[in-house]
Amino acid sequence: TQLLEQSPQFLSIQEGENLTVYCNSSSVFSSLQWYRQEPGEGPVLLVTVVTGGEVKKLKRLTFQFGDARKDSSLHITAAQPGDTGLYLCAGEKNAGNMLTFGGGTRLMVKP
């Protein structure tokens, strides 16, 4: 059982559509990070959210941390083929240097 559950696991959409990826847990995290990974490469950090209820925007990507710091979402507006990749959320507990990763959401955006 994953400590962090991501949904959906797979998502295939057309260019221009909107989508939301969810990252849920029963545990409280001191921070939560989102990464994107492309084939043959390591994950690349997109954003870190720290405060409950925090919303961060990165161009067409909007990240939200739940009020209770147990869940997070990633919303992409007007998806582009360049958004294709594996999206991973990772939670940090008790500021202990350790990250727990979710199982990932594989996104494919078709032109």
Added chain:
Amino acid sequence: GAGVSQSPSNKVTEKGKDVELRCDPISGHTALYWYRQSLGQGLEFLIYFQGNSAPDKSGLPSDRFSAERTGGSVSTLTIQRTQQEDSAVYLCASSLGSAGPYEQYFGPGTRLTVT
């Protein structure tokens, strides 16, 4: 500046052989992590080094796996008597490790194939 580097990028080995995977973290990063990733899935934590402290080995799947970090910089992950189920991408990451949030920076990974 230079990111995290890993070598080799690909390794094919026969079942039963030993392999060594190398990671060069970002200069100045005191924390170093090893993960394993199978077929584009999520990351499985293996081992964590922080400065001169004893490593957290809680994620190592068996005693065939070991890792060391020399001089607080370069790390080597060793897998002895490799098995086919060891086939995966092995990722290394480093972070500043001095204060949270502990954002991790990943290398490109080593793809290990055990035949």
